[in-house]
Amino acid sequence: MYDLPAIRKDFPLLEEFIYLDNAATTQTPVPAVKAMEEYFYKYAANHGRGAHRLARMTTDKYEDARETIASFLNTDVTGTVFTRNATESINMVAYGLQWHPGDHVIVSIVEHHSNLLPWLRLRDHGVEVTVVQANEEGVVAPEQIDLALKDNTRLVAVNHVTNVFGSIQDVRKITRIGHKNGAQVLIDASQSAGHMPLNIKELGMDFLVTPGHKGLLGPQGTGVLCLRDPDSIEPMYLGGGMVSSVSIDSYQIEASPARFEAGTPNIPGVIGLGRAVEYVRDTGIEDIEKHETILAKKAASLLAEIPQVQVYGPQNRAGVVSFNVRGMNPHDVAIILDQTRKICVRSGYHCAMPAIQSVGLKGTVRASFALYNTMEEVEALVETVSDIATLVA
Ligand SMILES: Cc1ncc(COP(=O)(O)O)c(C=O)c1O
Structure with missing residues (x-):
């Protein structure tokens, strides 16, 4: 049974405010805040870099969060990458793909700037960008994507749910259409993850991005990039934590997900996000x-x-x-x-x-x-x- 009074107790701020700005960011439930508090007070250390027990515990908790999220979205753990937000996830794909002049990208007019500007900027590199129209309710007809497809279309990037109109796109059909022509498909699930069932393996998109701080109820500064084939993009950032060997002449990059997580990540945020996703999962x-x-x-x-x-x-x-x-x-x-x-x-x-x-x-x-x-x-x-x-x- 959906126990709304019990749910509301986990979000104390709701006693005072009527919070209807959830498309911007949601409140974070008490168990997720407590998980972050526990990290700070009981075992805070860096991820993946230490033999001591605190570092091992931090790494285990961080990786547990990855498993929780991968399983919740039904995708592989190795292709589940933590980022700062959806914007960073999208930019990692835009930077990570190898573009050539004449490549073609399809986006829609009803995208958040995060899923528009990284693609429009590719025009500077000779990439052609088609922006397909939506109807006046913000729905993108999959047929419009089909019509826009060309032999050189490399990527179709559309939202799952628009943050302006609340319209739901037929991402299953759009993915099928994109793949028909050999293009990759990126779905911006910022307004759907945690709000409706999402099954990445079943839907088959190549890239799915979501912030952690909206429907997934995690803290700000967290995001996820899910990759069907982690080798299909190059890492945007290089640095510590993502290489297995380094010399002045060469370096060996680790396999995914470490490959995409250079530097110290938002460890408390990811641990809080993992607990928040458990909360969403357990609520149903x-x-x-x-x-x-x-x-x-x-x-x-x-x-x-x-x-x-x-x-x-x-x-x-x-x-x-x-x-x-x-x-x-x-x-x-x-x-x-x-x-x-x-x-x-x-x-x-x-x-x-x-x-x-x-x-x-x-x-x-x-x-x-x-x-x-x-x-x-x-x-x-x-x-x-x-x-x-x-x-x-
Ligand atoms: C549809 C959509 N895409 C992308 C974003 C960007 O999310 P973030 O600010 O976490 O990068 C938002 C945020 O409102 C959004 O609604």
């Missing part, structure tokens, strides 16, 4: 998806009943609801929500300017849901937006 990902979807659909339909409010995105949405109050700046709406009821939402472009502009907007108010939100919080949001709307009626 299907139940989480169901819960968040019910809240988001209810929020979208109630907000749409307010005459001055326009809601964006599809009916069949993940836990993200973007809207505007006609005649009001989204930032003003967000400030009033906070000041009157301590409701925390995001406003503006959501780091996705082309996506927002593609539907003729200059920003939205965005409420986004996580496993701990309640229907009462949805009602508080709707009531307050309704009051705000009377200011411009």
Whole structure:
């Protein structure tokens, strides 16, 4: 059974705030914070570099976290790499692939800047980039990807769920289409990991990226890059911890995942992330998806009943609801929500300017849901937006 009161006890901040900014970052549950505290107070040391017991314990805990995450996403441990965030994961792929002038990349218009700018920059190296359009609800038709494919398409990079509209892309079909032509496929799962079931082996994408600090409930400064074939990219960073031998004339790079984790990683963060993913797993990902979807659909339909409010995105949405109050700046709406009821939402472009502009907007108010939100919080949001709307009626 989905025990919402018990879940909420693990997120003390929710006693005071109505936190609906989960697409930006989520709260971290007490057991994950405790796991980090335990690291600092009981066994803190560096990863992978010591014979002493603290170093061994740190390494074991860090690697346990990797196993937890790989198993949760159903992917190989060797292809599960810890990064700082989704942005770093994507840049590691953009830098790690060997590009040649004339190569072709397909992205969509409804990407977060993190999954757009690293690809647009490749134009400086003679790579051609096609940006496929989405419909006005933010859904990318797989057929559009198919149409954009060329003989020289090397990579298709699209989101799983848009952070602006909450629309869900058919990543299974998109992956199949990309592979049909021999292209690799990168899926930005920043808004889906921890919010809905994700099975990398079954979906078959070549690269899956996610931050640790959103649906996976980990701390900021954590991210994951999952690679189907770890040898398909070169490491972006070189340094300690990722080489087996070094001389002035040559060096031997370790196998993945060490190959991609040069330098001291965010050890406490990864340990906290591992514990947070256990929390998500034990809560039940299907139940989480169901819960968040019910809240988001209810929020979208109630907000749409307010005459001055326009809601964006599809009916069949993940836990993200973007809207505007006609005649009001989204930032003003967000400030009033906070000041009157301590409701925390995001406003503006959501780091996705082309996506927002593609539907003729200059920003939205965005409420986004996580496993701990309640229907009462949805009602508080709707009531307050309704009051705000009377200011411009
Ligand atoms: C769809 C999407 N991709 C990428 C990112 C970037 O995540 P991070 O800030 O962890 O790099 C975000 C963050 O909001 C996002 O929503």
